[in-house]
Amino acid sequence: MALVQYSDSESDAEQEAPPRKINKIQDPPSHHRPIASLPPLPASFHDLYASSTRVSVRDDPSLHGGRKRVIPHVEGNWPTHIYLEWYPSKEELGILGNIITQAEHMLRGEQAKLHSLLHSDLGAQLPLHISLSRPVVLRTEEREPFMDSFQGALQNSEISAFDVQLENLDWVSNSEKTRWFYVLRARRPDKDDLNRLLRLSNGSLGYFGQPALYKPASPASKLDEPQRRTQDSEHSPNDLTECFHVSIAWSLAHPSLEDTERMESINLQGLNDLRVHFDCVKAKIGNNVSSIPLPR
Numbered sequence: 001m002a003l004v005q006y007s008d009s010e011s012d013a014e015q016e017a018p019p020r021k022i023n024k025i026q027d028p029p030s031h032h033r034p035i036a037s038l039p040p041l042p043a044s045f046h047d048l049y050a051s052s053t054r055v056s057v058r059d060d061p062s063l064h065g066g067r068k069r070v071i072p073h074v075e076g077n078w079p080t081h082i083y084l085e086w087y088p089s090k091e092e093l094g095i096l097g098n099i100i101t102q103a104e105h106m107l108r109g110e111q112a113k114l115h116s117l118l119h120s121d122l123g124a125q126l127p128l129h130i131s132l133s134r135p136v137v138l139r140t141e142e143r144e145p146f147m148d149s150f151q152g153a154l155q156n157s158e159i160s161a162f163d164v165q166l167e168n169l170d171w172v173s174n175s176e177k178t179r180w181f182y183v184l185r186a187r188r189p190d191k192d193d194l195n196r197l198l199r200l201s202n203g204s205l206g207y208f209g210q211p212a213l214y215k216p217a218s219p220a221s222k223l224d225e226p227q228r229r230t231q232d233s234e235h236s237p238n239d240l241t242e243c244f245h246v247s248i249a250w251s252l253a254h255p256s257l258e259d260t261e262r263m264e265s266i267n268l269q270g271l272n273d274l275r276v277h278f279d280c281v282k283a284k285i286g287n288n289v290s291s292i293p294l295p296r
Contacts, residue, residue, distance in 0.1 A: 078286045082133035082201045084278045095270040106262040114249045132201040136210040150204040160295045161279035162193040183245035194244050214243040
């Protein structure tokens with residue numbers, strides 16, 4: 001049977017035709033009507049939309065609030081990041097939003113403007129995370145061997161799901177000193193899970209020649225702020241808990257001494273009762289996100 005091609009005018013007329021009247025079937029009484037409820041979205045759903053749409057093939061800071069790309073686009077290179085992901089609840093978003101609002105009122109100057117990491121420019125909720133690696137680069141042929149190595153090490157470690165308590169508002173810079181992040185520090189979990197995961201990540205990426213994250217520094221080296229706090233702590237050199245953090249906002253300007261002092265008066269009400277549960281480790285290679293579950 002041949003297909004009939006309709007003209008544009010016919011298609012428009014068909015769309016504008018008045019709808020046919022359909023006799024409505026009477027609804028059953030409310031006490032007999034089944035209650036429809038949608039199941040919650042699986043955690044893997046967020047991994048499908050973990051990457052934003054590329055709007056330029058070149059690094060254009062004007063498209064990203066002044067941010068500069070740390071890893072340039074190079075064919076055959078795959079930006080890689082290992083992390084723990086957290087989607088705050090409505091109540092948790094309220095606590096974090098209140099902290100950011102207070103910080104915004106205390107900063108001075110246009111360059112010190114804070115950009116929240118809780119929501120996108122369109123108002124969609126964004127995931128937060130604790131990094132277990134630097135932003136590194138793997139070659140195409142290294143992707144599969146790395147994932148096999150890292151998953152094997154994680155399964156053999158017997159690290160199970162755990163909770164992390166957040167405390168203290170602070171700031172850290174990226175390695176290029178082009179952005180400053182306002183962060184909440186993580187408290188050491190009962191079984192030292194953060195340090196254990198960090199060692200697994202550093203070891204697996206180190207096999208492929210990638211630099212470690214939060215590697216203990218020698219006293220003679222020039223230390224950044226998180227490393228100074230770690231070295232001065234009473235913990236062992238291998239305990240890097242004070243480096244772990246969750247970024248909640250960022251700025252292009254270095255916080256002044258006055259800004260830092262004012263931040264100490266921010267009310268962190270509700271933060272002490274906030275515990276974040278992690279039951280998987282995320283590995284993002286390019287635009288592909290793998291979720292590796294931790295035993296419960």
